[in-house]
Amino acid sequence: MRVSVTGAAGFIGSHLAEALLAAGHDVVGIDSFTDYYDPALKQARLKELERHAGFTFVEADIADPAAMRALAEAHGAEVTGVVHLAAQAGVRYSLQKPYEYVRSNLEGHMVVLETCRHHLPALRHLVYASSSSVYGGNAKVPFAVGDPVEEPVSLYAATKRADEILSQAYAHLYRIPQTGLRFFTVYGPWGRPDMAYYGFTDAIAAGRPITLFNDGQMLRDFTYIDDIVDGVLRALDRPPAPDEGKAPHRLYNLGNNRPVALERFVAVLEQTLGRPALRRLAPMQPGDVPVTYADIEATTRDLGWRPTTTIEEGLARFVAWYRAYHAAAR
Numbered sequence: 001m002r003v004s005v006t007g008a009a010g011f012i013g014s015h016l017a018e019a020l021l022a023a024g025h026d027v028v029g030i031d032s033f034t035d036y037y038d039p040a041l042k043q044a045r046l047k048e049l050e051r052h053a054g055f056t057f058v059e060a061d062i063a064d065p066a067a068m069r070a071l072a073e074a075h076g077a078e079v080t081g082v083v084h085l086a087a088q089a090g091v092r093y094s095l096q097k098p099y100e101y102v103r104s105n106l107e108g109h110m111v112v113l114e115t116c117r118h119h120l121p122a123l124r125h126l127v128y129a130s131s132s133s134v135y136g137g138n139a140k141v142p143f144a145v146g147d148p149v150e151e152p153v154s155l156y157a158a159t160k161r162a163d164e165i166l167s168q169a170y171a172h173l174y175r176i177p178q179t180g181l182r183f184f185t186v187y188g189p190w191g192r193p194d195m196a197y198y199g200f201t202d203a204i205a206a207g208r209p210i211t212l213f214n215d216g217q218m219l220r221d222f223t224y225i226d227d228i229v230d231g232v233l234r235a236l237d238r239p240p241a242p243d244e245g246k247a248p249h250r251l252y253n254l255g256n257n258r259p260v261a262l263e264r265f266v267a268v269l270e271q272t273l274g275r276p277a278l279r280r281l282a283p284m285q286p287g288d289v290p291v292t293y294a295d296i297e298a299t300t301r302d303l304g305w306r307p308t309t310t311i312e313e314g315l316a317r318f319v320a321w322y323r324a325y326h327a328a329a330r
Contacts, residue, residue: 006112
């Protein structure tokens, strides 16, 4: 099988591409190396992937229709699966750079849909990344796929919900089988430096204070990267079929189903690093939410997926990678 992965030099994309290659599949990776965080980390991830003979990489902007058409014409004839992970991430950053979210997350998603429609004749399934952010400030937990998602509290969340609606329309109009995956706080080795767990690790290791928003009263459904990759692969292998005239489009939560209090999370980090954290409390930030908690009943039923990695195991693996990566970079 040949699979195209957008955002292949990103955190989830690089892990997914590695898993596909290890399983014997060919992978066409796409990335544009934006500078939202240090591109050197993306280059390091890419270097790991380029060790595999079955990996082809193309530097391209997913929001550029001509570039994506040329890529598909050169490499897409045998592509049977697309996993679309490229996006402008981050809730708080959307307050500073809103147009970047519109271009990458809305225009980029549309270009991917049009590329699949017109230029990938062998395509069987498009899997794309959504986010737990679409649930906004919902008070009912855990968050289930059928819950209302009409009140986003950030621009990032609004773009991800808009992507789901665009995919629903394309699945209905053009019968492109699609699955959207709502990721919940993904963490692990090779992770994004803008994520709290990475920043906390960096600060604690250096003896700097960490900032706990909402006075530390947060619950997050931290989900380890290997569990996420397993869920993506299971989804990719199960393209939805039309059901009683419905469009071949499904949505699933990929979350740990065991939210962790921020204080416990920090305590595990302290134990793993062998150093205490200097805490600084701050109010809730615009666009943030106090709780994320995934209902995964449908995911388990349809995809046979259930996460297995505890926060202690996951953070131990992340810290081991963090120490090795930053020691090598010195």
